Amino acid sequence: MGLISTAAVGVAALALLTPGVAAQSAGQCSGVTGRYQPRMGAGYKYSVLATGLRQPRHIAIDSAGNLLVAEGGAQSVRRIVLRDQGDIVCAQSNSQLSGTNTNHGLALSADGKTLFTSNLASVFAHTYDASTGAIGASKQIITGMSNTGTHPTRAITTSRFSPDTILVARGSNGNIDTATTQQSTGRSMIKTFSISKGMQTVHQYSSGGEVLAWGLRNIVGLRENPVDGGIWSVENQMDDLRLNSRDIHNDNPAERLSYHGQLNATTNRYKGLNYGYPSCVPAWDPANVGVSNLVVGSLFKPDGVPNANDCANRMTGRLHFHAHTAPLDIEFNANATQAYIAFHGSWNRNPAQGFRVMRVDFKDGQPVADVSSRTAQIPVMENTGNCPNSCFRPVGLAFDAKGRLYVSSDTSGEIYVIYGAQ
Structure with missing residues (x-):
């Protein structure tokens, strides 16, 4: 299917769907039919905003309430003008922002007047007018990030609490990147840079720049807590894990949600901490690891990694998730009592896991659940189809001013809207 029309898109009256879905669907926009019918968690409904996009990845809402979408397949940004229609929101028009360059990363400055994008090698800045969609010439502000191996995306985010700061994550050069035991490689880390x-x-x-955190295999989503300014990341951990020549990869290691402190704090005790990769990985199923005294999140040394005698002295995540679920983004609601996480789903596991949007409850700037919890995730939007081949795969998340949560699905080329997420 091609890109959706740039002409205005109307909306039909709420459609009656099959009984099992009617309670979960909020209605549909005229001419927009999603490929899949998600199963929604208690209190949530959804609608399909757009289809036919080219691998939509990270997304953002601009200061005028428009949706910006990084289209990895087009290496550019698409601007979708939104319009309320009854109980749902629909696309009034959309257009490609010429001169943009991104395969994944997308962020706006604190004042909304600068658009940042990223690709394999660089981060770019563009002046941006949210009211008209006018965009200025591309200005390269960070470069030197190309990898010869895997992990071509560069997650980026900006800070409201430290407006001159942009955060950029760069992943490893392969599944086990032994050189990243040294900070000088500039891989498997999050750095902060001055925009000006x-x-x-x-x-x-x-x-x-400055190292905010390292020993992180592949950070694909970064976000600032909108209330206290705390920085959070979601990480994709190691594949094909073995320990003592035994295959333990199906349920280990855990994916991670990690905390990195506040950028504007006088003293940030989390700044510069090492999270263990490539020598130490976190457990998801401790019983299957075969090492005594492990709990969920405990770090251990698998086969094929550089020598490590100090895993107990490395930082681990604040929460952990099932192996190979591939969290690609995190987004907070306005009062930071909930964080939503997009799990893109596994390729390195049988049966497959992930392919859903989940919620983690927060209080006073931290998750309510204990660090070793296996039940911290609350279902929001899940697949009912056959994954990974016939289902949506969530990537990017963004809230608008009315508390509606937008979700991109790169493999199906769709944008969903979740209602009740506030």
Whole structure:
């Protein structure tokens, strides 16, 4: 299917769906039919906003309430003008923002006047007018991030509490990147950079900026808590794990939600901490690891990694998730009592796991659940089809001012809207 029309899109009256879905669907926009019918958690409904997009990845709501979508398949950004129609929101028009360059990353400055994008090698800045969609020439502000192996995406986010700061994550050069035991590689880490300095002289990723956290295999989603300014990341951990020549990869290691402190804090005790990769990985199913005294999240040394005698002294995540579920984004509601996480789903597991949006409850800036919990995730939006081949695979998340949560699905080329997420 091609890109959705740039002409105005109307909306029909709420459609009656099959009995099992009617209670979960909020209705549909005219001419927009989703490929799948998600199963929704208690209190949530959904609608399909757009179809036919080219691998939509990270998304954002601009200061005028429009939806910006990084289309990985088009290496550019699409702007969708939104319009309320009864109980749902629909696309009034959409257009491609010329001159943008991204395969995944997308962020807006604190004042909404600068659009940042990222690709394999670089981060770019563009002046941006949310009311008209006018965009200025591309300005490279960070470069030197190309990998020869895997993990081509560069997650980026900006800070409301430290407006001159942009955070950029760069993943490993392979499943086990032994060189990342040294910070000098500039891989498997999150760095912070000055936006204003980057506009004057391009930052080199490896030698520039400041290390916020390292020993993180592949961070694909970054977000600032909108209430206290705390920085959070979601990480994709190691594949094909073995320990003492025994295959334990189906349920280990855990994916992670990690906390990195507040950028504007006088002293941030989390700044610069090492999270263990590539030498130490977190357990999801401790019983299957075969190492005594492990709990969920405990770090251990698998086969084929650099020597490690200090896993107990490395930082682990604040929460952990099932192996290979591939969390790709995290988004907070307005009062930061809930964090939503998009799990893209597994390829390195049988049967497959993930392919859903889940919620984690927060209080006073931290998850309510204990670090070793296996039940911290609350279902929001799940597949009913055959994954990974015949289902939606969520990537990007963004809230609008009315508390509606937008979700991109790259493999199906769709944008969903979740209602009740506030």
